[in-house]
Amino acid sequence: MAHRVLRCITDFFVYETAKSVVVKSWSVGIINRVVQLLIILYFICWVFMHEKGHQLRDTGIESAVMTKVKGLGKFNNRVMDVADYVFPSQGGSSFSIITSMVVTANQTQGKCPETEKMFKCTTDGDCMNKLGSNLGNGIVTGRCLNNSDGTDGQCEIEGWCPAEDDTVSQNPMKEVENFTIFIKNSIRFPLFNVTRGNFPSSLNKSYIQTCHYDPVYDPFCPIFKVGDILRHINQSLDSITDKGGEIGININWKCNLDYNVTNCNPKYFFTRLDAAFENSIASKGYNFRFAKYYQSEDGPERRTLHKAKAIHIEIIVSGDAGKFNSVPFLINLVAAFTSVGLATVFCDIILLNFHKGAEEYKAKKFEEVSDVMSEPASNRLYEGSQMSIKALEKRSNDSGTFSIGRRDPSNQ
Structure with a gap:
């Protein structure tokens, strides 16, 4: 050993x-x-x-986006302009273009029959079982409002009346295909103190008013036609206007600052952000509600409720810059x-x-x-x-x- x-x-x-x-x-x-x-x-x-193997990289991109939508459409025999169909109206990087709406006018606080199918009833007992439910248009009182012809009625609710009926079919605004989106994006790479914009300052006003973005023939045009965007992501107009949807516009900056800074230009990519829910049964498309309030002459406050189906636009800015090190x-x-x-x-x-x-x-x-x-x-x-x-x-x-x-x- x-x-x-x-x-x-x-x-x-x-x-x-x-x-x-x-x-x-x-x-x-x-x-x-x-x-x-x-x-x-x-x-x-x-x-x-x-x-990247021999460059100093700056991934902390600073960005600001301003947008403006233009176009006229027609919905329910009414001419719609930007103030009617763009929400919110601030012109930021996230906004919605409304394609159709269910409008419930002259609502006041009170009691009325519910319109949702799940609140059908024959006796008050049916409605008592639904007390406390928060899935409808108001708070269930427990009363069953039977129809005069003896058929099933609806439970009574307390809330804004008359209740919204969103089963009403609406023809979407087809003119949305020709609407245009103006995008103004400025970025800065703080490590190199380089500031750039998504279109050259030499572009004149008349060119911007007439051009439409094309990745080959007009890559620096900041005007994007909604119909062109849909074609880029292989989506038909009907498929997105009927139920609504979400579209992403990605502005990607990849800059090699070893070359002249004028070569630092963005590339645009388009995608359907809600593609994962395309076949969903529970939730499909994109919609939201908003109301306009006013005081009536007879005293009670009233409102007009809008349930809007829309194309939601998200502008996403990404990128980095590199320089030899x-x-x-x-x-x-x-x-x-x-x-x-x-x-x-x-x-x-x-x-x-x-x-x-x-x-x-x-x-x-x-x-x-x-x-x-x-x-x-x-x-x-x-x-x-x-x-x-x-x-x-x-x-x-x-x-x-x-x-x-x-x-x-x-x-x-």
Whole structure:
């Protein structure tokens, strides 16, 4: 046991140093150079294809968005302008274009029959079971208001009356396809103190009033036609105006500031944000309610309730900027040249395990030298299998380098 412990200690306190062995083999030499060349080529391609590898990046983009919608439509024999169908009207990055509405006019506080189907009743007992329900248009009183013809009636509610009936079918406003959205986006990269806008300041007013965005022919036009946006996301007008929907306009800034700052321009992407609920039964489309209040001449407060189906627009700004930086470039450069050493490891595996001269290579590459030697120097080097390859051994000018290869006729 003590012998084993001593042996572990002596094996631990050893020093290893590299020994250079020159192997004159065409096959291994070609493999070595090919692997090194591939590693260098990979690094060069990586640097030029991945700018982030040697650039200082700024992802903290600061952004401001202003929007303006234009167009006239017709709904329920009424001409609708921007003030009628855009909600809210502040002109920010999130807004809705109303395509149809259910209007319940002259509502006042009182009691009236519910309109929801789930509140049908034949006796007061049916309505008592629904006390406390918050799914309808008001608070259920418990009374059943039977129809005069003897058919099922509706439970009585207390709230804004008459109750809204949103089952009324409405023809959506089809003119929405020709509505236009003006987008004004300014951004800043604080790390580089670079400020840009989504269209050049050289664009004149007449051009902006007549152009429509096109990714090929008019990429800098800030006017987006609703019909064009729907075509970009492969959506028909009917599919989104009947139930409403949500559309995202992504303004993406990818800027390489090693070039002139005028080359820093946005790209636009469009998507249907509610696509995940396209086949949903419980909730489909996009709608919301709002009311307009007024005081009547006879005293009680009244309101007009609107349930609107709309195309909700979300403008999303993203991006980053980069500029050459020597620190990440040098780090990657050192990593690349360090990786070249992998070729040596790969070739060593071939030589030590698969090459026909594996045993000869092992004998030359690995050698143990003890600091206490009892035998003469002529007897303690290269014993056993190493003695059989002395004829193949040739020293170079470097005393630590051995060459293994073809026999030298001068030594025969």
